[in-house]
Amino acid sequence: MxxxxxxxxxxxxxxxxxxxxxxxxxxxxxxxxxxxxxxxxxxxxxxxxxxxxxxxxxxxxxxxxxxxxxxxxxxxxxxxxxxxxxxxxxxxxxxxxxxxxxxxxxxxxxxxxxxxxxxxxxxxxxxxxxxxxxxxxxxxxxxxxxxxxxxxxxxxxxxxNLIPKKKNYNYIITLGAGLIKDEPTPLLKARIDKAIKKYNKNKNSKIIMSGGQGADEIVSEALAMKNYAIKKGVAEKDIILEDKSTNTDENIKYSYEIINDIENKNVNILVVTSYYHVLRALIIAKKQGVKCDGSGSMTKFYYALNAIIREFIGYLYIKRKTHIKFILFICFLTLFPMILQIIQK
Structure with a gap:
């Protein structure tokens, strides 16, 4: 050969x-x-x-x-x-x-x-x-x-994107995921636990608890997340609250604004959320010009599989203009012979 x-x-x-x-x-x-x-x-x-x-x-x-x-x-x-x-x-x-x-x-x-x-x-x-x-x-x-x-x-x-990168992160943004009264849901507790693990591995890091107060919630998600983290041994001085956001776009946007208000130098940011949500959160951050990595907490498999499909649909919506153009191009290529036949007739 x-x-x-x-x-x-x-x-x-x-x-x-x-x-x-x-x-x-x-x-x-x-x-x-x-x-x-x-x-x-x-x-x-x-x-x-x-x-x-x-x-x-x-x-x-x-x-x-x-x-x-x-x-x-x-x-x-x-x-x-x-x-x-x-x-x-x-x-x-x-x-x-x-x-x-x-x-x-x-x-x-x-x-x-x-x-x-x-x-x-x-x-x-x-x-x-x-x-x-x-x-x-x-x-x-x-x-x-x-x-x-x-x-x-x-x-x-x-x-x-779930593969850990060897970096020292200055800020760990933890995304909210609902409350039961004034307590984080099991899904949200898993995210906070993951953030605490990353916090313990990154010296001098700060955790930003990101989540506003819903219409059916008695406190903001950020405050409930903070209380839970303190019980887990995180120093209160290392916790920053972002309690205005209502979705992932706002989680990233408002948390990054807080970081910029604290210091305007380049910092390493880690976004912690459920593992199925990591990529869409990072794509949203990229769209906003926020440089960061992601880390995902585990959740029940039967729930995660459905959630991955939902996340993919969310991705398609974010990138809808690009993919609509490509689909139209595919349609043109495959329908062109039919169009020619009609014209020739």
């Missing part, structure tokens, strides 16, 4: 993985980072495949490669089936425990859509075959693949 052909995928892997690492440490708050990691892994897989062909004469090399490929395919199949099962089981469990709401039906709805796409959707191809509507079918199919790809990149980028 030509050595250049063998080395090219390795060179592309090194280049793409280097770009990924640079962007990861520079600013990982973009789905582009997830895409860069995926591309580098594809090049690595291609390189390993070529290695097998190069050393195919060595005993058992091909057999081992075939065995590993079969295992990989089986794992992909198991993953797809497992995902379907988990979507249904977690969706049903969430509705049973948290109540029937539209926002609680996302994982169940995705599971149903998954089945409909596999079983029902191919029927439409047969119905539209050899007709002008076939282009519409391909356009819709391309949009479905695009949204699926985006969601895959969203989840991959989310987990990339």
């Amino acid at each position: 030509n050595e250049l052909i063998l080395k090219l995928p390795l060179i592309f892997f090194i280049i793409s993985f280097s770009i990924f690492l640079v962007n990861y440490f520079k600013d990982s708050r973009s789905l582009v980072v997830g895409f860069e990691l995926l591309v580098s892994l594809i090049f690595l897989g291609f390189y390993l495949t070529l290695l097998v062909f190069k050393y195919e004469n060595i005993p058992y090399v091909v057999n081992i490669a075939i065995f590993l490929a079969i295992i990989f395919i089986i794992l992909i199949f198991i993953l797809m089936i497992s995902l379907l099962i988990v979507l249904f089981t977690s969706g049903i469990k969430l509705i049973k425990r948290e109540g029937l709401r539209l926002s609680h039906m996302l994982s169940l709805g995705l599971g149903v859509s998954y089945i409909l796409y596999i079983i029902i959707w191919p029927i439409f191809f047969d119905l539209t075959k050899d007709s002008i509507f076939n282009s519409i079918y391909y356009a819709l199919n391309s949009i479905i693949f695009y949204i699926t790809f985006l969601m895959t990149m969203f989840v991959l980028t989310l987990f990339i």
Whole structure:
């Protein structure tokens, strides 16, 4: 085998993985980072495949490669089936425990859509075959693949941003998540506990408790969070209250304003929230020009899966202009042959 052909995928892997690492440490708050990691892994897989062909004469090399490929395919199949099962089981469990709401039906709805796409959707191809509507079918199919790809990149980028970075953080912004009377909810307690762990690891750091007072709350979330943290051993002097915000945008905005009022030099900021919410919070911060990293607290899996889908929908809304343009471009490419047919007739 030509050595250049063998080395090219390795060179592309090194280049793409280097770009990924640079962007990861520079600013990982973009789905582009997830895409860069995926591309580098594809090049690595291609390189390993070529290695097998190069050393195919060595005993058992091909057999081992075939065995590993079969295992990989089986794992992909198991993953797809497992995902379907988990979507249904977690969706049903969430509705049973948290109540029937539209926002609680996302994982169940995705599971149903998954089945409909596999079983029902191919029927439409047969119905539209050899007709002008076939282009519409391909356009819709391309949009479905695009949204699926985006969601895959969203989840991959989310987990990339959960990898801790070795920094000394000056401010730890903790995002609110509701109260029960004047006590933080279990979800919010998990966030505060995570913030306290980060606080203990970062000398001279300050925790900003961010959350206003809702219409049904007797105190602000920030104050309840502060009281809980003090009980956990955090010094009161190291806690700063931000009690005006009502959503994530305001959490970041008002907390950053407080930091700027205290000092105008460059500081390292860490945003602590539930792990499924980390990426969207960081994207919002990036949109506001706030440089920060994220850290996520754990929560119940049946709740988190539905929440990740909700977060992805939130991401699509934030980036709606970009993705609408891309979807329109996809529609143009797939519908163009149909338009030409109509014009020619």
